[in-house]
Structure formats: structure tokens, C-alpha cells
Amino acid sequence: MTPTASSLADATSSDAALRRFLHGLPGVDQVGAEQRAAALATRSIKTTAKEFAIDLAIRMVDLTTLEGQDTPGKVRALSAKAMRPDPADPSCPAVAAVCVYPDLVAVAKETLAGSEVKVASVATAFPSGRSAMAVKLADVRSAVDAGADEVDMVIDRGAFLSGRYLEVFEEIVAVKAECGEGAHLKVIFETGELQTFDNIRRVSWLAMLAGADFIKTSTGKVVPAATMPGTLVMLEAVRDFREATGQMVGVKPAGGIRASKEAIRYLVMVNEVAGPDWLDPDWFRFGASSLLNDLLMQRTKTRTGRYSGPDYFTLD
Amino acid sequence: MTPPEVTRIDVRKTYKLYIGGAFPRSESGRSYVVADAKGRFLANASQASRKDARDAVKAARAAFGGWSGRTAYNRGQVVYRIAEVLEGRRAQLEAEVRDATGLTPARARGKVDAAIDRLVWYAGWADKIAQVTGGANPVAGPYFNHSAPEPTGVVAVIAPDDPLLGLVSVLGPVLTTGNTVVLLASEPAPLPAVTLSEVMATADVPGGVVNVLTGSRAEVAPWLASHMDVNGLDLTGVDDPVLARTLEASAADNLKRVRRPRAEDFADAPGIDRMTGFLETKTVWHPMGI
Numbered sequence: 001m002t003p004t005a006s007s008l009a010d011a012t013s014s015d016a017a018l019r020r021f022l023h024g025l026p027g028v029d030q031v032g033a034e035q036r037a038a039a040l041a042t043r044s045i046k047t048t049a050k051e052f053a054i055d056l057a058i059r060m061v062d063l064t065t066l067e068g069q070d071t072p073g074k075v076r077a078l079s080a081k082a083m084r085p086d087p088a089d090p091s092c093p094a095v096a097a098v099c100v101y102p103d104l105v106a107v108a109k110e111t112l113a114g115s116e117v118k119v120a121s122v123a124t125a126f127p128s129g130r131s132a133m134a135v136k137l138a139d140v141r142s143a144v145d146a147g148a149d150e151v152d153m154v155i156d157r158g159a160f161l162s163g164r165y166l167e168v169f170e171e172i173v174a175v176k177a178e179c180g181e182g183a184h185l186k187v188i189f190e191t192g193e194l195q196t197f198d199n200i201r202r203v204s205w206l207a208m209l210a211g212a213d214f215i216k217t218s219t220g221k222v223v224p225a226a227t228m229p230g231t232l233v234m235l236e237a238v239r240d241f242r243e244a245t246g247q248m249v250g251v252k253p254a255g256g257i258r259a260s261k262e263a264i265r266y267l268v269m270v271n272e273v274a275g276p277d278w279l280d281p282d283w284f285r286f287g288a289s290s291l292l293n294d295l296l297m298q299r300t301k302t303r304t305g306r307y308s309g310p311d312y313f314t315l316d
Numbered sequence: 317m318t319p320p321e322v323t324r325i326d327v328r329k330t331y332k333l334y335i336g337g338a339f340p341r342s343e344s345g346r347s348y349v350v351a352d353a354k355g356r357f358l359a360n361a362s363q364a365s366r367k368d369a370r371d372a373v374k375a376a377r378a379a380f381g382g383w384s385g386r387t388a389y390n391r392g393q394v395v396y397r398i399a400e401v402l403e404g405r406r407a408q409l410e411a412e413v414r415d416a417t418g419l420t421p422a423r424a425r426g427k428v429d430a431a432i433d434r435l436v437w438y439a440g441w442a443d444k445i446a447q448v449t450g451g452a453n454p455v456a457g458p459y460f461n462h463s464a465p466e467p468t469g470v471v472a473v474i475a476p477d478d479p480l481l482g483l484v485s486v487l488g489p490v491l492t493t494g495n496t497v498v499l500l501a502s503e504p505a506p507l508p509a510v511t512l513s514e515v516m517a518t519a520d521v522p523g524g525v526v527n528v529l530t531g532s533r534a535e536v537a538p539w540l541a542s543h544m545d546v547n548g549l550d551l552t553g554v555d556d557p558v559l560a561r562t563l564e565a566s567a568a569d570n571l572k573r574v575r576r577p578r579a580e581d582f583a584d585a586p587g588i589d590r591m592t593g594f595l596e597t598k599t600v601w602h603p604m605g606i
Contacts, residue, residue: 306569307370309377309545 225255254287337523392442
């Protein structure tokens with residue numbers, strides 16, 4: 001049974017109450033979820049609907065670079081691309097945000113000044129999340145101080161898997177407090193490490209109860225990253241959460257989405273599962289880097305009527 | 317007691333495309349009837365769509381780095397290997413050439429032999445073309461200046477109707493020099509091209525280096541000609557001058573190298589212009605005496 005507002009009221013009062021609540025969530029039918037995701041992936045999106053979907057997907061991209069080899073120059077180039085993804089076509093929309101490590105937030109912020117593109121920063125000892133609480137909070141603070149509009153935190157998967165739910169909950173609450181009013185909080189679950197769909201549903205509710213503005217599938221450092229069925233479970237959770245509380249929470253699949261076709265399948269799923277309200281960059285994002293080039297190539301194809309090639313777009 | 321006579325039912329072959337080292341049917345699910353020289357039904361071949369062409373270009377692009385990066389010597393070995401494996405299929409190829417052209421068995425055999433010899437000839441060129449087209453250039457200055465040929469990239473080849481000799485005569489040179497190929501087989505006689513793709517799949521040619529499409533030239537060729545990720549276009553098999561002209565015009569968008577159709581007899585000595593047509597020349601200035 002889907003939780004109601006009254007059952008949420010004291011769900012987080014103690015570790016036992018939280019466990020009772022999370023384990024009381026209905027189980028996910030794994031075969032059903034996989035089949036539903038596969039069925040939604042067969043929809044054919046063509047012509048004007050495809051053009052709409054491609055532009056929407058571009059506007060939803062969190063253009064990401066999270067490598068040890070990142071340099072200020074690379075972040076500047078990426079930010080320039082974020083503002084104007086296709087220099088040859090001024091009608092091409094900008095992406096939603098640029099996602100970098102905390103030390104490069106200032107560089108991105110400076111390059112993006114005056115544009116609508118937001119700066120997201122990963123924090124809390126990304127990607128493993130294995131560090132002392134004080135270190136994680138300092139990580140968040142440095143990102144927010146540098147001007148990050150959005151903070152992508154990772155949860156402590158070890159604590160979650162060993163059943164210390166309240167610890168995970170309190171960590172998210174603390175990070176949310178550190179973000180303050182200024183920065184949006186995205187909570188990364190790393191679904192590839194959570195083993196079951198039941199766990200994905202539980203952690204989704206846990207994060208939403210703790211005040212997450214967005215729930216995000218993966219860091220992109222673990223395989224499998226975002227999957228259609230995993231995202232489906234999260235979309236169901238945000239839909240049910242709005243039904244129970246009236247609050248909307250965003251969803252961000254990240255990692256492994258490289259083709260426009262795949263992105264459009266996700267959009268179909270968003271529309272069918274969560275609803276058209278989520279078809280907006282404020283409520284749905286793609287964490288990706290190479291996806292953008294494929295979207296641009298598809299966009300060019302629909303505009304010019306001929307296939308485009310990777311030679312005509314920047315490498316990242 | 318003798319067992320009752322059982323009539324064996326022939327196992328009919330599905331003629332498929334060859335993309336990225338795999339043998340898919342056309343994405344569109346279509347096929348078309350291939351007739352022999354007398355107009356009798358021969359087989360159903362896959363009718364490739366623009367999306368098959370797109371997939372083929374993608375596979376060819378992905379394979380380009382590996383193929384062009386091999387040593388010329390090794391590329392020659394691989395092309396020679398195709399000839400070796402073809403040699404073992406001479407009977408099948410002879411039958412296919414006979415069906416497609418109506419030639420006598422002896423003449424069809426002659427065509428097959430010439431095609432295999434042609435491949436061996438091109439295989440030999442792999443590590444020699446650089447010496448012929450490149451070399452040291454005399455310059456007025458303290459520099460060592462030299463030019464070296466490099467493959468153009470992904471080349472779309474519209475194969476002529478000469479079912480086997482014409483086919484290897486257009487494929488061999490482009491392949492030997494390190495390009496990767498999207499080949500649109502002869503529209504009326506595609507079966508030897510399908511057989512050749514089966515040979516290549518077992519002859520050490522890496523997947524994606526050669527991709528073979530069968531289907532309508534008028535439908536598929538324009539997509540290859542306008543594709544921005546195709547670097548060269550060989551129009552040998554385009555008989556219709558109007559279509560050739562349109563293809564040439566749409567190839568101009570990204571400055572593809574284009575080889576126009578012209579009257580040629582594939583039995584003649586081929587010369588090297590088919591190889592040099594899809595090579596770029598890189599010239600390097602190297603300071604010396606320092």
C-alpha cells in the first residue's frame with residue numbers, strides 16, 4: 001500500500017520507526033518493473049515529437065566532467081559548450097547545468113556568469129562517500145561557498161546496506177542544512193550497489209523524507225549506472241510521494257546514457273510513470289557528457305535532412 | 317528391403333547484410349527479388365534502408381582507427397587472406413557469377429580467377445604504395461621534408477554490376493590503403509557480394525572494416541553521399557548520370573573525395589589511381605643540422 005501523509009508523520013522519529021516504515025513499503029515486482037520499462041522503450045517517437053524530445057533532453061542535460069584529470073581549461077570549455085551546445089545553430093537551447101568537482105565550481109561559475117546554466121557540484125567524499133561526517137560537510141560547504149547552485153551528495157551505501165537507515169537519514173538532513181536555502185540538494189544512491197529494487201524504493205523514500213530536492217541514480221563510476229527499470233522505481237516513488245505530501249521531487253538518471261534514442265525512452269517513461277509535470281529541466285535531468293553530442297547530431301539530422309558526424313562537435 | 321525414397325528439401329539461404337562484423341537483416345525488414353540473367357527467380361536479398369546505411373557508417377567509423385593504424389604489411393596480409401579463402405569457394409562463386417551474368421562455365425571461372433588474382437595484386441600493393449606516392453621532397457632550407465600517404469577515412473563505394481571482378485576491383489584498392497568501407501553491392505547482382513562478406517568475416521578482416529549493403533542504389537546512395545561522417549565516395553556503380561550528378565553535389569557539403577563513374581573494363585590492368593584516389597598526402601617539415 002502506498003504511504004499516506006499520516007503514516008509519514010512519525011516515520012522518522014526513531015531508527016525502529018524508520019525501519020518499520022521503509023520495510024513496510026510494498027515490494028517491487030522485479031520482473032514486472034523490467035517488463036514495464038522494456039515495454040515503454042518500444043514506443044516510436046518520430047518527427048515533431050522527436051524534435052520536441054531532443055530539445056527537451058538537451059535542456060535537461062547536466063553536462064558532467066568528474067575526472068581526476070579535469071583542468072580549469074576543460075571546465076571553461078565545457079561551460080562554454082553548456083551555454084551554446086551547437087555554435088552553428090543559435091536556436092539550440094542551453095543545457096540545464098554543468099556538474100564538476102567542488103574545487104572547480106568557481107571556474108565554472110565565472111565562465112557561466114550571466115547565463116541561465118546552473119553549476120552543480122558533487123560533494124560528501126564523492127564517489128565512495130566514505131569519509132568522516134565533518135569532512136563531508138566541509139566538502140559541501142566549500143562547494144556552496146564557491147557558488148554551487150546544486151549539490152550532488154552521495155549516500156553512505158555501507159550504512160544503508162547494513163540497515164542503519166537513521167544514520168543515512170540524518171546525514172542527508174545535515175547536508176541539506178549545510179546547503180541552506182541557496183543550493184538544491186541532489187541525493188545520489190548508486191543504485192548499482194544497492195542490489196535490489198526494494199532497496200531502491202526504500203532509499204528513494206528515505207531521501208525524500210530527509211528533504212532531497214532531487215534523487216539521482218548513480219555516480220557514473222560504478223557499472224551498472226542508470227538503468228531504465230531502476231529509474232522506473234524512482235519515478236514511481238516521486239509520484240507516490242507527491243500524492244502523499246503534495247511535494248514534488250526531481251529525478252536524475254546519470255551514467256551510461258549515451259544515445260538520443262535512450263534519452264527519448266527515458267522521457268517516455270517519465271511521462272507515463274511520473275506524469276507530464278516532470279517533463280521539465282527543473283524536475284528531470286540527465287547526468288551525462290557524451291549524450292549531448294549524440295543529441296546535437298540527431299538535432300542536426302532533423303534540421304538538415306542528412307546524417308551528421310562526430311567531427312562537427314567538440315569532443316567534450 | 318530398401319528404405320523408402322525420401323526427397324531432400326533444399327535448405328534455402330537468407331541473404332543478409334554485413335554490418336560491423338555481424339550479419340543482420342535490414343532494419344526495415346524488407347527484401348527484394350534477385351533474378352538471374354534470364355529473369356528467373358534466384359533469391360531474396362535484404363533491401364537496406366537509410367538506417368542500415370547509418371549503422372554501417374557508424375561501424376566503419378569505429379573500425380577506422382584500428383584498421384588504418386595497422387602496419388601496411390599487416391593490411392596486405394589480411395587482403396591476401398581474403399584471396400586465400402575465396403580460392404576455396406571458387407565453385408560457389410563460379411555458380412553465382414554464372415547465374416548473375418549468364419556466362420559459360422569456363423568464362424565464369426575465368427572471371428572468378430581474375431577477381432582472386434586482382435585481390436592478390438592489391439594485397440601486394442599495401443606496403444608499396446607509400447614508396448610510390450610519398451617520399452623525400454627537395455626543399456631550399458635546412459629541413460628534411462617528406463610526404464606520406466594516409467587513408468582518407470570512411471569511404472562509401474557504390475559497386476558496379478560486374479558481379480565479382482568489378483566488386484573486388486572497387487573494394488580492394490580502398491581497403492588495402494587503410495580506409496574502411498561501406499559498400500553498396502550491385503543492385504541486380506548482389507549475391508557474390510554477400511558471399512564475399514561471408515568470406516571476409518572468416519578472413520581476419522576486423523568487424524566494421526568492410527560493411528556490405530544490398531538494395532536500391534537510388535534509395536541508399538543519397539544518404540551515403542550526404543552523410544557528414546563519410547569522407548570518400550566511389551560512384552563507379554552509378555549508371556544513371558542524373559543520379560551521379562545529384563550524389564556528387566550532395567557529397568560536396570563536407571568535401572568528400574568523389575570518384576566519378578566512367579567507362580572501364582575491369583579485365584584491364586587496373587593501375588594505381590583507384591588507390592591514390594582515396595589517400596591523403598601528409599607532408600612533414602623536419603629541421604636538420606641542429
